[in-house]
Amino acid sequence: xxxxxxxxxxxxxxxxxxxxxxxxxxxxxxxxxxxxxxxxxxxxxxxxxxxxxxxxxxxxxxxxxxxxxxxxxxxxxxxxxxxxxxxxxxxxxxxxxxxxxxxxxxxxxxxxxxxxxxxxxxxxxxxxxxxxxxxxxxxxxxxxxxxxxxxxxxxxxxxxxxxxxxxxxxxxxxxxxxxxxxxxxxxxxxxxxxxxxxxxxxxxxxxxxxxxxxxxxxxxxxxxxxxxxxxxxxxxxxxxxxxxxx
Amino acid sequence: xxxxxxxxxxxxxxxxxxxxxxxxxxxxxxxxxxxxxxxxxxxxxxxxxxxxxxxxxxxxxxxxxxxxxxxxxxxxxxxxxxxxxxxxxxxxxxxxxxxxxxxxxxxxxxxxxxxxxxxxxxxxxxxxxxxxxxxxxxxxxxxxxxxxxxxxxxxxxxxxxxxxxxxxxxxxxxxxxxxxxxxxxxxxxxxxxxxxxxxxxxxxxxxxxxxxxxxxxxxxxxxxxxxxxxxxxxxxxxxxxxxxxxxxxxxxx
Numbered sequence: 446x447x448x449x450x451x452x453x454x455x456x457x458x459x460x461x462x463x464x465x466x467x468x469x470x471x472x473x474x475x476x477x478x479x480x481x482x483x484x485x486x487x488x489x490x491x492x493x494x495x496x497x498x499x500x501x502x503x504x505x506x507x508x509x510x511x512x513x514x515x516x517x518x519x520x521x522x523x524x525x526x527x528x529x530x531x532x533x534x535x536x537x538x539x540x541x542x543x544x545x546x547x548x549x550x551x552x553x554x555x556x557x558x559x560x561x562x563x564x565x566x567x568x569x570x571x572x573x574x575x576x577x578x579x580x581x582x583x584x585x586x587x588x589x590x591x592x593x594x595x596x597x598x599x600x601x602x603x604x605x606x607x608x609x610x611x612x613x614x615x616x617x618x619x620x621x622x623x624x625x626x627x628x629x630x631x632x633x634x635x636x637x638x639x640x641x642x643x644x645x646x647x648x649x650x651x652x653x654x655x656x657x658x659x660x661x662x663x664x665x666x667x668x669x670x671x672x673x674x675x676x677x678x679x680x681x682x683x684x685x686x687x688x689x690x691x
Numbered sequence: 692x693x694x695x696x697x698x699x700x701x702x703x704x705x706x707x708x709x710x711x712x713x714x715x716x717x718x719x720x721x722x723x724x725x726x727x728x729x730x731x732x733x734x735x736x737x738x739x740x741x742x743x744x745x746x747x748x749x750x751x752x753x754x755x756x757x758x759x760x761x762x763x764x765x766x767x768x769x770x771x772x773x774x775x776x777x778x779x780x781x782x783x784x785x786x787x788x789x790x791x792x793x794x795x796x797x798x799x800x801x802x803x804x805x806x807x808x809x810x811x812x813x814x815x816x817x818x819x820x821x822x823x824x825x826x827x828x829x830x831x832x833x834x835x836x837x838x839x840x841x842x843x844x845x846x847x848x849x850x851x852x853x854x855x856x857x858x859x860x861x862x863x864x865x866x867x868x869x870x871x872x873x874x875x876x877x878x879x880x881x882x883x884x885x886x887x888x889x890x891x892x893x894x895x896x897x898x899x900x901x902x903x904x905x906x907x908x909x910x911x912x913x914x915x916x917x918x919x920x921x922x923x924x925x926x927x928x929x930x931x932x933x934x935x936x937x938x939x940x941x942x943x944x
Contacts (some may be wrong), residue, residue: 610910657861660928661914671935676915678931682924 468584471516475691481547484514484583485684487594487676488604488658493636493662494614495607496672498522501586503673507633508584511677520586521579529579530572539578551577558594560649569647589640591648597656603680606658607672659683718772720794725769725835737769737836738854738937740929741845746859746889747867748917749925751775754839756926761837770904774832782832783825791829793824803851804830813902822900834917842893844901847909856933860925862917886922912936 452580487504491497492557501520521529529535551574559570567616579585582594587596593604609617611633618628644650660679662672740757742755744750754773761771773898774782782792796804804827812823826848832838840849846857862870864886872882897903913932 489712599911608910610907612907654863654865657863657916658914659916659919663910663912665910666912667932667936674935675928675932679920679924679928682920682927 464540468517468519473479481543481581482583482599482601485603485680486580486583486596486599487586487680488580488596488602489586489588489607490593490605490658491589491607491664492609492614493635493640494618495609496669497588498615499605499669500607500672500676501588503669504586504676507673508680509675516584518584518586520588521576522588523590526572526576526587526590527592527594530568530575536571536575537584543578543581546588546603554598555595558597558646558649563646566647591644593658594648594656601684603660603676603683605676605679606661607664608661609664625633709778711781714773714778717776718774718782719772721770721772722835728768729934736854738856738933739833739836739849739852740839740842740856740933741833741849742845742858742859742860743846743911744842744860744917745862745867746893746903747871747886748862749870749922750841750860752922753858753860753925753929754841756922757839757929760926760930767837769835769837771837771839773828773841775841776843777826779829779840779843783828793827793833796831796834802835807851811850811901811904813900817901819900844897846911847901850909854937856913856929856936857911858882858929859911859914860917861914866918 448579451498472476489497489501498520505518505520523647529539555570555573559573560566569591572590576587576590576592577595577599580592580599580602583601593602593606596602597604615626615629615633618624618632619626622629622632624632650656660676662675664672740754742750742754751773754775758771758773759775761767808823808826812826813819816822825843829840829843829845829848830852833840833845833852833855836854846855849855850857868879868883868886871877871885872879875882875885877885912931915928917925920928933937
């Protein structure tokens with residue numbers, strides 16, 4: 446399920462890292478003339494059991510095929526983001542490209558939204574730096590890990606959330622993983638609990654001004670191709686023809 | 692590319708830019724046209740849209756924009772009509788406007804409606820009967836199709852119909868306050884009060900007339916952050932979703 450040139454996400458970690466490196470080689474070849482915070486990015490958050498990963502894959506295909514970007518769109522799921530954050534040389538390539546002003550802005554935002562009082566705060570901050578840097582460089586689809594929150598002030602982002610009724614998600618997990626309904630219910634419950642815990646533990650949520658994604662789509666009401674088209678339309682509506690060949 | 696250039700500034704066809712009388716006339720015209728076409732034209736699965744929104748979002752202008760786009764681009768045999776609270780109330784209370792629409796439902800559909808309403812409408816409030824009539828009108832308009840219905844719990848009243856696209860507009864309170872202040876020429880604190888009261892009234896309306904199912908909360912098909920897109924962009928996203936969901940239906944009807 447991997448195809449390096451298109452930056453697909455898939456199950457093979459090595460190929461996905463290769464896709465990332467390939468994307469970054471393309472970025473480097475553009476040199477200093479390439480402006481930061483110019484190219485759009487997408488964040489995907491989702492209720493457990495929704496199809497964020499396949500959606501990211503589909504979007505990467507569509508965007509790379511239709512828009513023929515100067516450097517490819519690449520999807521980053523949780524595993525991939527963790528890998529980029531953990532590998533010092535890759536992380537440096539991504540984060541060190543930011544200038545001083547953008548680093549200060551990042552620090553200021555993170556001081557406000559990342560909870561510093563928990564044991565793993567530094568690890569999460571490091572991951573957040575990677576996510577934000579990938580967003581600033583653009584043409585990234587960032588899945589989960591609070592990516593919408595850590596990029597909330599960037600003007601070049603489209604923040605999408607997938608939701609679905611619990612029954613639909615249970616059914617989907619049951620079918621996808623070939624487990625009984627009861628097992629699927631447990632998996633959904635546990636998955637949902639872990640996600641809520643992650644956000645509640647590591648982020649300071651502003652109850653007065655809750656964060657709104659730009660677009661929330663009910664996964665049960667559209668198929669994957671339709672959702673990808675809706676997101677593509679929203680991206681086009683927001684960023685217009687600048688997407689093409691950018 | 693897929694993205695269309697804006698078709699703004701066209702004259703409104705059946706949107707809210709028209710006077711109330713003209714909007715009622717648009718509704719009557721569409722309905723008369725449908726009746727002339729005979730019973731076979733009724734309930735043939737034409738799509739409809741519901742729009743709910745946080746107070747201060749652009750629900751009505753969006754409905755207007757959608758109706759303009761849909762009637763201009765697809766030139767449907769049955770024109771799209773936008774229904775806001777005012778027009779819905781008028782259609783529901785004036786017998787000659789509302790009766791035909793509700794009566795057009797056959798027995799099966801009527802029973803389905805009763806069953807749903809028994810489950811979701813609160814029968815223990817004073818105005819329950821009046822609201823049930825309004826709900827019947829909303830559902831009937833949706834079943835006929837080519838209606839963009841704003842507010843009044845229309846998404847919940849039509850939640851089981853397969854031909855609906857349910858949209859919700861949301862935005863941060865600060866944005867909605869600024870918008871209301873700019874539109875009504877008010878100071879921010881005053882606009883803030885209007886937004887809070889308006890939002891409170893909407894919530895009260897829903898909690899009074901509907902039985903909320905916390906186990907199975909209603910999900911809209913699309914929730915769009917109003918502050919992140921302009922009206923034309925939102926309309927394009929909705930039209931795209933409509934077209935994807937119902938294939939060529941909006942364009943071919």
